[in-house]
Amino acid sequence: MSNKGLIIEERARDIGDFLVGRLLPFRKKRTVGPFIFIDHMGPSTIGPGSYMDIGQHPHIGLSTLTYLFEGSVRHRDSIGSDQIIEPGAVNWMTAGKGAAHTERTPEPLRDGRTTNLHGFQIWVALPKELEFIEPVFHHFEKATLPEWNSNGMTFTLIAGEAYGRRSPVPVHSPLFMIQIKATENASLQIKGEVTGEIGICVVSGHVMACDQRIDAGSMIVSKTEDACKVVVSEDAHLLLFGGQPLPEERHIFWNFVASDRTTIEKASQLWKEKGFPEVEGDDSYIPLPE
Known part of the structure; x- marks a missing residue:
């Protein structure tokens, strides 16, 4: 994923136990646990003239997690991976000291439909x-x-630990990410089931928190671990995520995340000089933004 520009000017509001905003980071809350960036991709129509074609771009200091509800994406990286991700599966790339990757519409879907x-x-x-x-x-x-x-909802543990279960995704710090789909109005029990900071992305439907209705496209973040009383609409589709915050501040520039600005400066220069590892057989290159 290429973060073309962090848009964090959406107004955040305080409704009591929760902050409400759009995407992550937003102005009043830069991270939730170790989660530093969330991009809601689509829903979009993919076809001739609008295929996904994100060329080579770099990452450091983070893991990228891709989770699809519809469609498919071909991921290739400088590690040698070549993987098509389908709905419900997880792509997990830990960039560490540096990796590049591409994301494209798979060839079988480039047939005119x-x-x-x-x-x-x-x-x-x-x-x-x-x-x-x-x-x-x-x-x-x-x-x-x-x-x-449970209670009229289907839970899928995408990553981390929650509700007494563990995902196979090899995370590097205590966290959780859960997809929740409701088939009836329900009270979502969170207290005691997860640990750390708590965020909820409303994909569709709505939730009620602190007597406020939060509609699709927004995110709520609990200000305390035990304040989460959330009522879910019968058509709700949510991502519940969070975990233990990292002790140090994180700096972010373009696709780089680091605890030290110097690390980002060095990575930026290396990408300019085309010194990063490359995706084999791919000559695309997304330049560093000025």
């Missing part, structure tokens, strides 16, 4: 002591992720 693409692309900052680890890529099919039903 139109398809839908919808999902989330997420950045999780690495702990300081792991910022320079060797890059690695993992892929997990939908069937390998814990899934269960």
Whole structure:
């Protein structure tokens, strides 16, 4: 994923136990646990003239998590990975000291038809002591992720630990990300089921929190670990995420995340000089923004 520009000017508002905003980061809350960037991708129509073609771009100091609701994307990286991700599966690339990747509409879908693409692309900052680890890529099919039903809702544990379960995704700090789909109005029990900071992205439907209605396209962040009383609409589709915050501030520039600005400056210069590892057989190159 290429972060073409962080747009964080959406107004955040305080409704009591929660902050409400759009995307991550937003002005009043830069991170939720180790999650530093969340991009709601689509829903978009993909077809002739509008295929996804994100050329080579770099990352450092983070793991990227791609999770789709509709469509498919081909991921290739400088580690040697070549993976098509389908809805419900997880692509997890830990960039560490530096990796480049591309994201494109797979060739089988470039046959003139139109398809839908919808999902989330997420950045999780690495702990300081792991910022320079060797890059690695993992892929997990939908069937390998814990899934269960409770109180009129279906839960899928995408990453981390929650509700007494653990995802196979190899995370690097205590966190959780859960997809929730409701089939009836329900009270979402969060207290005691997750630990750390808590965020909820409303993909569709709505939730009620502190007597306020929060509609699709917004995110709410709990100001305390035990304040989450949330009522979910019968058609709600949510991402519940968060975890333990990292102790140090994180700096972010373009696709680079680091605990030290000097690290970002060095990575920027290296990308300018085309010194990053490359995706084999791909000569695309997204230049560093000025």
